[in-house]
Amino acid sequence: NAGVMQNPRHLVRRRGQEARLRCSPMKGHSHVYWYRQLPEEGLKFMVYLQKENIIDESGMPKERFSAEFPKEGPSILRIQQVVRGDSAAYFCASSPTTQGYGYTFGSGTRLTVV
Amino acid sequence: GENVEQHPSTLSVQEGDSAVIKCTYSDSASNYFPWYKQELGKGPQLIIDIRSNVGEKKDQRIAVTLNKTAKHFSLHITETQPEDSAVYFCAAMGGGANSKLTFGKGITLSVRP
Numbered sequence: 114n115a116g117v118m119q120n121p122r123h124l125v126r127r128r129g130q131e132a133r134l135r136c137s138p139m140k141g142h143s144h145v146y147w148y149r150q151l152p153e154e155g156l157k158f159m160v161y162l163q164k165e166n167i168i169d170e171s172g173m174p175k176e177r178f179s180a181e182f183p184k185e186g187p188s189i190l191r192i193q194q195v196v197r198g199d200s201a202a203y204f205c206a207s208s209p210t211t212q213g214y215g216y217t218f219g220s221g222t223r224l225t226v227v
Numbered sequence: 228g229e230n231v232e233q234h235p236s237t238l239s240v241q242e243g244d245s246a247v248i249k250c251t252y253s254d255s256a257s258n259y260f261p262w263y264k265q266e267l268g269k270g271p272q273l274i275i276d277i278r279s280n281v282g283e284k285k286d287q288r289i290a291v292t293l294n295k296t297a298k299h300f301s302l303h304i305t306e307t308q309p310e311d312s313a314v315y316f317c318a319a320m321g322g323g324a325n326s327k328l329t330f331g332k333g334i335t336l337s338v339r340p
Contacts, residue, residue, distance in 0.1 A: 117270075146327065155233075155316055155330035156271065169327060204270055213326025214259060214278075218270040 115140070117207050117219035118187075125225045126195045134190040134222045138207030145188045146216065147173075147180060150202040162188060195226045229254040231319050233331030240307050241339050248302040250317035250331050259320040260293060260300045261328070264313045271316060275302070307338045 118137040126132050138145050143164055148156040158172040162182035173180065177195075182188040192199055202223045206216040230253040240246045252260075258279040263271035277284045277291045277300065284291050290303040304311055314335050318328040 119270075144326070148328075148330075153333075155231075155332045156328075158327040158329070161327055172327070208326070211326060212259070213320055213328070215276070216261070216273065216328065218263075218272070220270045 117142075117205055117217050119203075119205050119219035119222050121222060122220065123223050123225070125227060127227055128196060129194050132192040132195050132199070132224055132226075134192075134203050134205075134224070135187045136190070136205030136207075136219060137187040138205075139209075139217055142207035142209045142217075144208040144211065144213065145182050146206045146208070146213075147188075147190050148204045148206065148218075150204060150221075152201075156204060159190070192224075195224075197226050200224055200226045229257055229319055229321055229329040231317060231329050231331040233317055233334055235334060236332065237335045237337070239337040239339060242307060242309060244307055246302075246304045246307050246311070246336055246338075248315055248317070248334050248336070249299060250301070250319075251297075251299045252319040252329075253298065254319070254321055255295075255298065257319040257321050260291070261318050261320075262291060262302050263316045263318065263330075265316065265333070266313045274315075304336075307336075309338050309340050312336055312338045 147159040160173045160180045161169040177193045202221045204221045206218045233250045261276035265271045293300040314333045316333045318330045
């Protein structure tokens with residue numbers, strides 16, 4: 114029973130390029146959450162998705178960032194025209210319930226913008 | 228919105244001693260309080276959680292207490308071991324359909340052998 118799978122584990126992008134981060138939730142989980150962690154900081158909520166729907170994107174920057182969770186396949190967090198300030202660890206979590214109890218996090222994608 | 232504060236930011240204890248980590252939250256509607264352990268280079272791992280209808284929960288060497296009136300909750304680790312060394316995060320979740328977690332900044336626990 115695989116946990117939450119994120120890939121790639123490490124991603125290096127030059128300024129101005131696009132970054133695509135993928136997250137496959139645990140089997141049976143239809144709720145996906147993305148969080149960003151800056152060095153020595155806690156995790157900051159970005160977006161909450163269910164299949165084919167964005168439920169809450171209040172933590173996501175209005176420009177350059179987008180997220181989707183299609184009917185088939187993983188959830189994707191997309192960052193266009195990356196800047197150095199986007200360098201961080203991005204974690205995905207999934208939950209089996211609307212209430213969000215028992216979040217399970219993936220191992221994260223560490224994005225470095227050079 | 229919710230604000231979660233975590234104190235202290237670092238804690239060092241001798242192996243075998245107890246460690247207590249405290250968090251406060253601001254939104255009285257919050258009703259779910261998980262604790263996560265994060266080791267270097269890994270994702271946060273849920274270690275224990277508590278809902279607002281319960282005052283205390285225990286799982287082997289780990290316990291969590293919740294004081295809704297004062298809006299604070301604490302993690303207690305007894306008989307600490309070197310492998311307990313990690314960063315610990317508290318979090319709070321609001322009520323209703325809001326299922327996003329607000330995290331504290333984390334505390335680095337060091338257990339000295």
